[in-house]
Each structure stands twice: as C-alpha cells, then as structure tokens.
Amino acid sequence: MSNVVKLSLKTKKIKAFVPDKDEIKTFxxxxxxxxxxxxxxxxxxxxxxxxxxxxxxxxxxxxxxxxxxxxxxxxxxxxxxxxxxxxxxxxxxxxxxxxxxxxxxxxxxxxxxxxxxxxxxTSIEKILEQNLKKIIGANDITIKLNPKDLAVIENDNQNIIKSAGFTKVRFEQSDNIEIGGCLIESEIGTIDARIKSQINEIVKALENNLIENEIE
CATH class of the missing domain: 1.20.5 (Single alpha-helices involved in coiled-coils or other helix-helix interfaces)
Known part of the structure; x- marks a missing residue:
C-alpha cells in the first residue's frame, strides 16, 4: 500500500472588489x-x-x-x-x-x-347813655372820662345819672381815656367803651373772619 495521500480539491472562483479611485478614502x-x-x-x-x-x-x-x-x-x-x-x-x-x-x-x-x-x-352824653344801659342793676358805679369830656358834662352829670336810673355814680378824669370814650366800672362788671378798645374789637372781628375763611 502506498503511503501517498491524494487530496481532491475543487477550485473555487474568488472575486475581488477594487473600488474606484474616487471612492478610496484616505487617512x-x-x-x-x-x-x-x-x-x-x-x-x-x-x-x-x-x-x-x-x-x-x-x-x-x-x-x-x-x-x-x-x-x-x-x-x-x-x-x-x-x-x-x-x-x-x-x-x-x-x-x-x-x-x-x-x-x-x-x-x-x-x-x-x-x-x-x-x-x-355823637356826644359824650349819648355815649354814656348807651353804655350805662349795659349795667342796669349796679349800685356802685365809677365813670372815667377824658378831662375834656368831663368838663363838658360837669354841669349836667346829675341829669345823666338820674336819666339812667342810678343813685350813686362817681366821675373821674383820666388821660388814658380818649375823647369820646369812657370806662365804666361797677360791682357787676366793667364796660370798656374807650376808642382804642372799640377799634381792637373791630380788628379782632376782622382777624377771626379771615381765619374762618382760611379754614373753609
């Protein structure tokens, strides 16, 4: 028997694909x-x-x-x-x-x-008459007048007292009283009818009126 081994091989066709030049990608x-x-x-x-x-x-x-x-x-x-x-x-x-x-x-x-x-x-007599009415019922009265006014009523002061219904009235002169004004003092109160006081009352009333208008 021969020592030679025979191999039977069938040939196969191998196809190789070669890409085009444009398809080849390089690094x-x-x-x-x-x-x-x-x-x-x-x-x-x-x-x-x-x-x-x-x-x-x-x-x-x-x-x-x-x-x-x-x-x-x-x-x-x-x-x-x-x-x-x-x-x-x-x-x-x-x-x-x-x-x-x-x-x-x-x-x-x-x-x-x-x-x-x-x-x-207005005379001083009329002024006295108007203000004496404000203290009816007083008994002890002192009326202070300007010296010139006191001289005017000096002869007629008793008639003034009687017409006002008073029995005890004293008259005094004062240089602090302006002509046409008077200050009447009694046990029930004081009537300040001096010209200065009357003007102050008018000014005060005007000031109060201005204040009220400001508030409104």
Missing part, C-alpha cells in the same frame, strides 16, 4: 472631515456665545437705562415738589402780609370813622 480625507466638524462646532459655539453675550448685554443695558430713567424721574419729581413747596411758602408769606395790610387798613379806617362820628354826631 488624510478623514482628518479633513474631522477638522471641518470641529470648526463647525467651534463656529456654532462662538455664535451661541455671541448671542448669549448680546442678550446679556441687552438685558443689562435695559436695566441700566431703566435705573437711570427712574433716577431722572425721581430727581425731576423732587425738583417739582420743591418748586411747589417754595410757591406754597411764598404764598403763605404773601398771605400773612396781605392779612396784616388788610387789618392795618381796617384799623385806620375804623379810627377815622369813629373820630368823624364823634365830631359830627
């Missing part, structure tokens, strides 16, 4: 593609950062403008109220001056009117 091409991707990503990152920075800048700028605008409004408001306050203070000063002028004018007018009436119409 250099892959590097270029990676580079392009990186550049594209970097570009997108830059654009994102730019947009983010732009938006942050816009928000910050808007905030600063709003704060500045608010500060300007606050400043203008303070200036406006300061001007109003100044006008109000000036108005009060003018108003006070106006009141003083009105009162002084009224006082002068009252003085002239009272003096004119005394010179033209």
């Amino acid at each position: 250099s091409d892959d590097n270029s593609r990676v580079k392009e991707v990186k550049e594209d990503l970097h570009k997108k990152e830059l654009e994102s950062e730019y947009l983010k920075g732009y938006e942050n800048g816009r928000i910050e700028t808007t905030k600063l403008l709003e704060e500045k605008h608010s500060e300007e409004i606050l400043t203008k408001t303070k200036e406006f109220y300061s001007i109003l306050s100044s006008f109000e203070n000036q108005f009060k000063i003018f108003e006070n001056r106006y009141h003083k002028i009105v009162i002084e004018v009224a006082k002068k007018i009252s003085e002239k009117i009272i003096v004119r009436e005394l010179n033209e119409e």
